[in-house]
Structure formats: C-alpha cells, structure tokens
Amino acid sequence: MILAASDTFRLDANAVDYALIALYFAFVLGIGLAAKRQVSTSIDFFLSGRSLPAWVTGLAFISANLGAVEIIGMSANGAQYGMATMHYFWIGAVPAMLFLGIVMMPFYYGSGVRSVPEFMRRRFGTGAHLVNALSFAVAQLLIAGINLYLLATIVNRLLGWPLWLSLILAAAVVLSYTALGGLSAAIYNEVLQFFVIVAALLPLTIVALNKVGGWDGVKERVQPNAEQLSSWPATDLTGIDSPLLSVIGLVFGLGFVLSFGYWTTNFVEVQRAMASSSVSAARRSPIIGAFPKMFIPFIVVIPGIIAAIIVPEIAELKSGGSAGEVEYNDVMLLLIRDLLPNGMLGVAIAGLLASFMAGMAANISAFNTVFSYDLWQTYVVKDKPDSYYTTVGRVATVGATLTAIGTAVFAAGYSNLMDYLQLLFGFFNAPLFATFILGMFWKRMTASAGWAGLVSGTVAAVLVAYLSEDAFGGLSVGVIGLSGQGASFVAAGAAFFVDIAVSIVVSMMTRPRVESELEGLVYSLTPGATLKDDEAEQHSWFQSPTKLAGIGLVIIIVLNIVFA
C-alpha cells in the first residue's frame, strides 16, 4: 500500500524547493567534514571530547528524540485525540528531564563513565551490564531501521523517488557524517536540524491557525466535541474509562515509570549531556532542553488538531468515514500539501528530512559507542590503543547503517511485527529506571540484585502485555481488561514494582559489594564535592541547574492548568 505511492501525497516540488533541500544537505555534510578535523582520540569521536556548551548539548538532547516517530506520531495523535497528546511532552518528558539533570546526571558525569551501560557495569558488574548493553544495542539498530524506513517512505511519497533509492541515499548521508565526525558531527547537525525543523513547522502552524480562524476557530470547529481541547483526564488516549484511574495511569504510568525509564536511562539522550564541558553543563543540558520541549507540541500537536478540521481527508477519517489510503500518520504531509507555496514547501520537506535523519543519526551514534566501549572493548578485544577503538567505532557505524537498511526493508514488509518488537524493547526500558535509582541511593543493593531485578521486571511487563486485551495484538489473551495506552502504562508500572521488590529481596540474601568500589556511584558513598560544581560560585543564577529546573517546573504546572 505504501509502496504504491499515489498522487494524494505528491507535492509539486519545483527547482527552488529542490535547491533549498540540496542546500540543507550541503550544510549537513559540511558539518561532518568540519567535525572530522577535530577528532583525534576515541573520547573525541564518542563523546565529542566532552567539550560542548550546555545550550548545544541541551538542544541535541531533545533533537535526538525529535525524529520521525515524534513528528509523525504526535501530529497523528493530535488529530485523533486532541490536546490530550500534550501529556507526552508535559507529563511524559519534561519532569523526567528535570529529574535527570538534578538527581542522576552528577552520577553519570561525575563517575567518569563513557556510557550508561558502563555505569551499570561499575555499579552491578557483568550480569546487569550485559542485559543492558545488549538490549540497548539491538534496540538502537531496530529503531534506526524504523526511522530510516519512515524517512524513505516520506521521500517516496512526497517526491516520487523509488523506495530503495530513498533508503540508500538517506542511509548514505547519515553514514557519511556520523562516520566522519563522530558524536560532534551528530550533535552539531542535531542543533542545526532543530532550527530547520522549527523553521519548517512554525510557519506551517501559523498559516494553519490563520486558515482555521485562530484559536477561537479551533475551539468552535474541533470535532467530535470540545473535550478534545482539554488535556485532562484523557480517557480517550489512555483507554481507561474512569477519569480518576485515567489520571492516575497518566501520572504514574506515563509520567513516572515510562518517561523516567526512557529519559533517564536511555543512552541516546544521556550521551548528549555527557558530551558537555563540566558537571554543571552536563546537568544543565536536559534542563535547558526541557524548555523547548515544553513548546514543541505547539508546532507538532496543534497542526495535527487543525488538520483534522481543515484537511478534508483527515476530517472524513475522524468522523468515522473511510478516506481511502489516508491514515492519521499522514496529517503533516497533507497539511503541507494544502497550505504551503513553493519555497516554503522546500523548507518544510528539508525540515521533515532533517527530523528523520536526526533520529537515525542519534540511534547510530549511541549504538557505536555502546558497541565499541561496552561490548567490543569490555568482552572481545581488551587492551588495544585508543585509536583502535575509534576505528572500531567507525566500522560499527558502517555496520549499523547497513543493518538499519536491512531492518528498514524488513519493516516495509512486516510493519505490525515491527510495532510489537518496538513495544518489547520498551519493556526492557521500564525496569531500568528502578534498578538505577535503587542502585544510586541504596549502597546495600548487590550485583545479583542488579540483573535479577532487570530480568524479573522485564518479564513482569511482558506478562501484563500478554494478559491484556491487545498490547500484543492477536497474541494477547484478554484476561486483564486493559487496552491501548492504558495497558502499556500498567505493564510499565508492574515492571517497576517487581524490579524494586525482587532487587530488595535478592540484595538481602546476597553479599553487598565492598564500599570503596562504589565511590562516585552511590549517593551516600560519594564525597559531596564530586556531585557539586566547582565553578558554581562564578555562575549567574540562570546557570544554576536547580533554579532553572524550578522555573521549568513552574511553567509546566502553569501550562497544565491553562490547557486543562
């Protein structure tokens, strides 16, 4: 269906549009080449020499996540569920980002580890490390493939290029700059991508608002009813009928377990902050990133809501009719088709391509670090000179890109299976946060508890999904009356509590690690100085992580009240 690109989506891109897109690619490759000149050690390649300013790593932090899944998925959710989609940003991301900056980043950055799995190894040893490193590496390859597939699909639909050609070209571009310049190239491109995405989506949103008659026009015309304009209690989104349980599900399931699991332990994100120049800058990265993150939904979700009013095909779909091959996922494309003239059209396509490449490059640069440091250097070839591991990283980048092409081709044929696989890897994430947070604050927690907690938590999540009505599609048996998002919130919650419970029980039965080995890894055994910023006194108030996070928290609460 997707392979047969029809004229519904074909945009009349002309020479100027192509020129604007080409200009963007020239900049992307230029950054790759410029960054290559700065790579001399493996830390340069994998962690940008730990030298980047906080605003750069902060923007890269959210840009790495602003991929195809986010732009396409969240505008689709906006069209379907309305303002409730804001929860994915305001509840499901911002609080966790602030928490990462305030509580967890000092351990990640201060302990000098080079990746999140490496922290796992230092704290819990080999068992937990292998579980974490392997599941992370495989998940990145999978997600890179999905991002690549969506990217190629867009090129195929918008410009009519064959899918295989779009796949290979897109992969070649991402490969060339990540292999050349390592993380610096990926991060600098992510920052550039962020602004191109804004340059594309902000005008689109304003034009759409103008067309629909402003916010008042949205209020009057949104279908099926005005409930779509309030973000709480989001019963449609969660699939939980009781408003109270829906709110609890959102706050604990999405807001706490799922989002903390994702944002605080996912190396794709944390790697960006680790590339900053000091503990203080590392802490500020996710906190600075949280501010644009609060406002991104206004240029992603709002256009989706408006598209359901002014794009005929989406309006038809929402009122229960059939709109041919059009799906909610096509919201952004149709809006661009209906509103933008040539010129702005080129910028919009460049923005979408930028977003998808950002996602894929982030997956690949996180993968090559974990592969080189955590798998290759730790278990396969140990004591080689540093330059050897930079080369391993470059080779891993090529391998990962080729694998992503394979995954993308697979995704084209078996899209349902890919959804379930992605869900499955989501379950690996859920218990991670429990293990990390317990390990950081409870020195008694043992190595065996580390891996036992992770494994049992994951099993608990998979079990809940299996027992639910549809989390695994036809495979779920429906013993528990939960479906949709509600089921995944409960699955994640189960993973969290089972992980904590098993970790405590196992810790009590096994021998704790020697305390001297845990310095810098556990709160009570870490001298205060390591966790604080030595330059803190020279900083102005807006450079203080805690004060910034406080402001962020206030804005998030205000936004939730205003759009409640």
Next chain:
Amino acid sequence: MTDPDKTTERRTAGAFDIRYIIAALIGAYGVVLVVLGLINTTDSDLAKADGLNVNLWAGLGMIVAAALFALWAKMKPTVVPDDFEE
C-alpha cells in the same frame, strides 16, 4: 579567583561556530523565500493560505532569526580550549 586561561591569548571558533552556521542556512532560506514572496506569489498560493503571503513573512522571520544568531555569536564568541589544537 585567577583564571589561568586569561593569561594566554584565547582562540575563538570563528566561522565554525555552530551559531554562524545556523545563521547562514536559515538566513539563506530567508532571503530566497522573501524574493519568492515578492516576485513569484500566485493567486492560488494566496488562496491556499487564506490570503497570507507565506513565503514573504516566513522569509522575513528567518532573516530576523538568522541576524539574532549572528549577533549572539559575535557578542559572545565560543572560546576553543587550549588543549584543543587539532
């Protein structure tokens, strides 16, 4: 509170400052869009967007944004650390 860096001469990232790169790309987009908006806006383009000249206004916005980035980079240049020779 003596800063050892202050005694040696500081090198700035110059044209490779990411802020200049952002300014260059967004600025170039802005100029192209403004020109298109002025000379090449058809009635059907206007009808699409309810009378708004999208290219012109988006282009002007981008030029302003690019100018702000360039200004920021000029006011507070990025300093290349001493141990960063390559």
